[in-house]
Amino acid sequence: MRPTALAVLVALAFPVTAALAASPASTEVPSYVTAAVNDPARKDDTANDERRKIADIMAFAEVKPGQSVVDLIPGSGYFTRVFSGIVGAKGRVYAVWPNEYGKEAVSDVQASKALVANPHYANVGVLMVPSKEFKTPEQVDLVFTSQNYHDYPDKFMGNVDPVVFDKQVFDSLKPGGLFVVIDHVAEAGSGMRDTDTLHRIDPAIVKKQVESVGFVFDGESDVLRNPKDPHNIKVFDKSIRGHTDQFVYRFRKPG
Template sequence: MRKPFLSLVAVLGLAACATEPMLGPPPPPPSGPVAVSIPANIAASLSDPSRPAADMVRDRDRHPGEVLAFAGVRPGAKVADLIPGGGYFTRIFSKAVGPRGRVYAYVPDELTKAAKREPTVNAIARDPAYPNVTVILNTLPNFATPEKLDLVFTAQNYHDMHDKFMGPANLSVVNRQVFKALKPGGVYLVIDHVADAGSGLRDTETLHRIDPAVVKAEVTAAGFIFEGESRVLRNSNDPRKANVYDAGIRGKTDQFVYKFRKPSTAR
């Protein structure tokens, strides 16, 4: 059975532009996410036939093209997917960075022991379609990679590192280790579910959400510069009171996408 090329359709839709002259007053600005240009390497990674059909269906809600474009993922880049889960982004990174690039799927040992099975992403690393993927098993906060990186990426996981089953991990050390692993000018991209402003770490274990201000404060304390936010995953209709796994909100939560950069003068 051929896999649906939903992601390619979405990318082509974003890239399309009107050629007819506009008559009358300009239309009001769109209420949803603003369309962005998707680089060719990222567009190709989304339409890659090796991707599971279920992953392509999820693209509608996760907007991976816009997210990777915001992160600045280029061919030849060295990327760490920190806590990759089932490898949704790992596969996309693999094709986006290409044969000259490298993707390190970084799995904390704490998660492997809790699941009592090997990481799901191991199957991706063994798949000949993804030869540039390497799995790293290590305990947090001992984040380290064999080479300097262009990007460290973590999606919907930062709050987990504050949870009891992860230790909790010492995030001040984790973030400093991420800083150390990056090349000068490298990017640290953090995506997570939004908790109420001022709630701090209150909801990390119960609702699996985190106050974005906590993330910004912790990451910049490690030496990073906050470069900006993509609003592609924001959802003002999320009341932020429900567990992110609840059927009524799952896949539709209000999420922040924060981009931090290691100063180009840092070593």
Template structure:
């Protein structure tokens, strides 16, 4: 009887401990090493508190050996991290629509400054018209951060989103993933706030991508901010760097 009581107590303690502290997945070492990369500029490191790379990159599922596309890479914050994560057996394509390169050339100048160089030899820059985005080979992951909304803006030539999204779908290997990280607009606003506030309704992203064959896989709340009421532009001092951002993962069957 005494032994049975002890076993019952032990079982109860196990359940209680599990409820109080649910298990967490350890950060893959290659993610941690990418973040700690000594070649990352201070400008990038200063953004880490806002961008939470450990949580975000863990969710991405990118791993050594993968072929990754950083679509509209900005100054290369994620490009550098992906380069380290995929390693020497992987590749990273920094893919910039020509239309964006014309209005924001400084970002790509930054990426060109390290692409193919020591430490980032696996990075290749591609510049193509938005309606003709093509990749030299099938890829494992397409990533776009804080820029999917820009594809709907007049300065991009208002591309046919169904055609563009289908080109992304076709570029992926079967089972490959597309990850969209962007500034959330208010529910029900669709794509109406992409130009003035530089935000997009997450439901609109899901609708567009599933319409061309993507399966919605999962989402991360690592960058969600309930204090952001979605009424201000992303550069407003009250929300700049801390907007409510969603991260959606889609899979090609």
């Protein structure tokens, strides 16, 4: 979906502003995840929580208090706000925007800046980076991206090689750190054919690319799967928008 060194926009608001089987939908949700999801400051987000399976996704991503997390291409900040509540005052959340994407999502970037100006989200910072130079100020525990992995190879992002991007993510993580990818499912065998047209990607090519740089596939969740999605229409088509078949993959950096 779409709509230089680290230019730490920063409002970096820290003081300033093992191969596993598919994870069941009933993954136990820790109390700190429940507390973050129930934060009254998220009242405008709650209408989407059941559809987006926020508690299940956070449990699957294994986010914990005190961790450092990257919300890559955070959109409206839906996930950022929950990450902030989970990691708490001793943790950090980096809302990372590729410069190229930010040019097409100006309002969302402004929303991220506004978020870090809110004292309630004092553990959140915004980073603007070139799309071909993903990196973080420190090694982090989790890099998370939802519905945006498919954008990287597209022209508006500079035709980034996903394998190069995956290696940059690998280097940004602590040993044992996680890379969680959520995206719209394309037809089996289609590879990256539909990334710029239907805004979909074949899960098999994502797994192949990510594993090729050293990650170990660590599990998948089926909470966003929809067998009624035909996989051959745009994700914005009114018949499927908001209810696409999505894969949720977790990869671990050895260590």
